Amino acid sequence: MTEEQKRQLEQQLWNIANTLRGRMDADEFRDYILGFIFFKYLSEKLLAYANEILSEDEIDYLDIPEGTEAGEEIIEAVKEETVAHLGYFLRPSELFSQIAERGAAKGKEGVSTFILDDLARILSNIEKSTMGTESEDDFDKLFEDLDLTSTKLGRTEKAKNEVIVKVLTHLNEIDFELYKSDSDVLGDAYEYLIGKFAAGAGKKAGEFYTPREVSTVLARIVTTGKQRLKSVYDPTCGSGSLLLRVAREAENPGEVEFYGQERNRTTYNLARMNMLLHGVHYTRFNIRQEDTLEHPQHPLNMRFEAVVANPPFSANWSANVTLESDDRFSQYGRLAPGSKADFAFVQHMLHYLDDNGVMAVILPHGVLFRGGAEAHIREFLIREKNWLDAVIGLPPNIFYGTSIPTCVLVFKKCREHPDDILFIDASGNYGKAKNQNYLREDDVERIIATYRDRKVDIKYSYKADIASEISVENGYNLNIARYVDTFEEEELVDLGAVTAELAALDESMIKTDEAITNFCAELGIKAPV
Structure with a gap:
């Protein structure tokens, strides 16, 4: 066709x-x-x-x-x-x-x-x-x-x-x-x-659909350097589109096993249909329905080579004290705040990430700099574990139902570049549709090429040293603007040229006033003051 x-x-x-x-x-x-x-x-x-x-x-x-x-x-x-x-x-x-x-x-x-x-x-x-x-x-x-x-x-x-x-x-x-x-x-x-x-579904849409171009970014990141991919896991899988996109980017799409969990029953049904419609045999996917943070449905001893997610932004969760002893959260010493579950999803996903795996998760910008328990978890992930590999800033208004700034955090438990973290500011590179911004093919390619080559590109990407810049100079604050300078200097104003132009305008106005006065005299009317 x-x-x-x-x-x-x-x-x-x-x-x-x-x-x-x-x-x-x-x-x-x-x-x-x-x-x-x-x-x-x-x-x-x-x-x-x-x-x-x-x-x-x-x-x-x-x-x-x-x-x-x-x-x-x-x-x-x-x-x-x-x-x-x-x-x-x-x-x-x-x-x-x-x-x-x-x-x-x-x-x-x-x-x-x-x-x-x-x-x-x-x-x-x-x-x-x-x-x-x-x-x-x-x-x-x-x-x-x-x-x-x-x-x-x-x-x-x-x-x-x-x-x-x-x-x-x-x-x-x-x-x-x-x-x-x-x-x-x-x-x-x-x-x-x-x-x-x-x-067309408004805010509800953000809970089940990740735009194809954004899915492609995550999929290409987690399949980088992998000739064969055994499994992929999404703890907030929605319609399953992100899972399927990962397999499409793998070199062995017909062998990849899919694992996911979705809280919403209707969307859970949609995900299973989506798998079967893409020719995925029922033995190759394991999609479960429940609240991921409160009731994980996959055994806690399972590990996955690729972990991806677009969790609901800053969602509420119980943050129940009993979860402090849960294997997913216990080592951090703090739980994510009940009003913002973003880092709870990160901790959950990292628990399931294999030692040779790659994880990419979409989150609101607030996770980069918010204080309290989130600052503690952020510092622990960098200082104690050194699992954060890259931070990628995305354009505004590319997700259905919200226009808030978002980013992609990339994690690896065995990093090839343990001394620095790559920052990419892709927030200014996008196309505009009627009501939505979107990543163009060139925008996607630039993000992936920069990530894979860990390129430093003025006003676009930067490798920040963990020991000095991230820990000492910025106190583990990951706000992208601290590392990628996108400031555009304004063109210098030639004051001499401006003065000359104003003088020329004054002279021109004098001549214009004289002409108007002469016309009024010929017409026998009073000239304007």
Whole structure:
């Protein structure tokens, strides 16, 4: 598929999404559209695999007569194979194309066939087909946000049905090209839609979506110098886009294992769908739902080569005294303040970082200079551990829902350059969209090149000596402006030239006044004073 065809597909899907615009908020109709796209994907994936199994017997899965002894025997055999291989099962009559076509069939009065009850049953059956299997956790309540009884779809059952049929019919006309083994067109289109919904969802969006360009920066940083990446972990994984971006930057994307945790149930469902839509087998991702800081769901003895996150900025957390003995926080001697969990996320992530790993986290600028417990933790990380490798200042207004200044902190437990910390001020390099700033491709490339080569670039980057500049001169204050001088001197004013110009203006005004006086005299009127 060409880039133009890809853009057309993305626009088609967005147009279909707009079928529900005006009926509900962006983050609500997102759940319906993305859920139906996912259902279509599961159906096409299963149909292709089922037909592959049945090809030797020259049987088409859609032609199997359900309800007959012979037909049910074949279906049961297919079920056993697909649950083991794909993790789920759908009967021929439950496939997306079949339910969409049934809905599109008009009755005598020109009314669409009622399919809402069947559709709800089918979505439930997908989840039930995984019960007791290895994939059960990955499909559990995956469609719970697809509420087909919501009055936002319509005031009557007939109205709701008409809307859903319209959406399914439009989606049924699109070819996702799943038969192309090297194609990730649908995954890319899904990412596109997530971004579009994030742009329209206000402050809620910041909790689940990291702009692609920023994700690319983090992904390239944590994959620097790694020929093969075994695992990546995101403790606030949102829709899973950042995890997937890391794998895309790795040299072995098809082997990377994904670990993540997300507090919001709806976003947790979105992350699991996103993984499967990108062709990630259910055995290669482990996404869990809970509050990361209070209830980590991955064993505390696990370690990951790459750790990334875009945590909610300055969020509240319990900072309960019982956590002082938690292995993630105990060595620091202080907990992050309850009103600002930024460093709590840093401590949590560092606990899971392997000795040969790299960690990149997006945080508000305040973590660089705030006092109290945060200053204590900041100093401990640099003076006692020497894990901070780089500080990167990002442009303003590049995240949905907030315009506050942000930065990327890069950590390594085994640093190649233990005597200094690299500071990059990329805050002035960006493009401007209608309501949002963004990193351009050249901006991303410059950040990565500077980080990888640890280049010192006047007014852009600087390597600060830890022993003298950071500890003695600045008391572990990491405010980027202290290290990267971006001050632009104003051009010197030539006072002689300015004086001459003013004199010339005065002379010109005298001549102008004389001309006006002469004109007034000719007209017989009083000249202006």
